[in-house]
Amino acid sequence: MANWQDPQTTGVNAATVGVPRAARDVGLRSYMLSVYNYMASGVLLTGIVAMLFAQSSLVNLIVNPATGQATPLFWVALFAPLAIVFILGFGINRISARTAQALFWVYAALIGVQFSSLFLVYTGTSIAQAFFATAAAFLGLSLYGYTTKRDLSAMGTFLIMGVVGILVALVLNMFLRSPGLDLAISAIGVLVFAGLTAYDAQKIKSIYFAVAGNGEAMAKSAVIGALNLYLDFINMFLFLLRLFGSRR
Numbered sequence: 001m002a003n004w005q006d007p008q009t010t011g012v013n014a015a016t017v018g019v020p021r022a023a024r025d026v027g028l029r030s031y032m033l034s035v036y037n038y039m040a041s042g043v044l045l046t047g048i049v050a051m052l053f054a055q056s057s058l059v060n061l062i063v064n065p066a067t068g069q070a071t072p073l074f075w076v077a078l079f080a081p082l083a084i085v086f087i088l089g090f091g092i093n094r095i096s097a098r099t100a101q102a103l104f105w106v107y108a109a110l111i112g113v114q115f116s117s118l119f120l121v122y123t124g125t126s127i128a129q130a131f132f133a134t135a136a137a138f139l140g141l142s143l144y145g146y147t148t149k150r151d152l153s154a155m156g157t158f159l160i161m162g163v164v165g166i167l168v169a170l171v172l173n174m175f176l177r178s179p180g181l182d183l184a185i186s187a188i189g190v191l192v193f194a195g196l197t198a199y200d201a202q203k204i205k206s207i208y209f210a211v212a213g214n215g216e217a218m219a220k221s222a223v224i225g226a227l228n229l230y231l232d233f234i235n236m237f238l239f240l241l242r243l244f245g246s247r248r
Contacts (some may be wrong), residue, residue, distance in 0.1 A: 038226030042108035049112025054119035077113040097219035145201030162192040189239035
């Protein structure tokens with residue numbers, strides 16, 4: 001998304017040349033911790049906002065209680081995050097790190113507004129089960145991506161194509177309304193975003209060596225990395241919920 005170079009193709013950043021390995025490892029751990037802190041805080045904010053809306057009359061702001069139809073606020077919460085992703089993805093070099101961080105929090109809150117409607121469709125138990133299953137899978141996959149010596153970069157292109165295919169299939173099934181296709185999309189979606197979790201974890205680790213020593217670039221890339229992992233998490237959660245969730 002952003003214009004960060006991948007050191008798997010560009011080599012080690014000059015800022016890390018001559019730096020003792022122990023110091024580089026400490027810096028990498030600190031950087032990865034900041035990325036995962038942002039990501040986890042975003043997920044937490046999304047959950048808090050979703051529950052606040054779902055368990056109060058605020059949910060009526062996004063779903064009309066009389067008709068069950070989405071209100072204008074729901075559509076704002078649906079499309080505004082797309083604009084934020086576009087800004088962060090393509091305009092990251094033109095905004096400050098603080099602005100990028102603020103946009104990330106706004107994005108997470110807007111997704112929370114969207115997700116409050118899930119409580120109207122699925123039982124609380126199935127939502128909790130899907131969340132904890134996603135959290136367990138995410139931890140394992142991201143740890144694998146961080147520690148593996150295998151280069152996962154070749155897998156990235158294939159996975160991105162898979163995301164595009166899923167989006168096309170979702171649009172197509174809006175007209176076909178095929179339960180079988182919906183099940184297949186959900187299963188493939190879980191696998192694609194599981195793979196992206198490992199891929200993104202490795203990519204974020206690699207990006208550190210490209211931006212190490214540049215405080216502003218490190219802060220911005222940490223936000224972008226957190227956003228990528230956040231998207232992997234919430235999409236894997238949604239597809240798991242579609243697969244196994246119990247409807248009301």
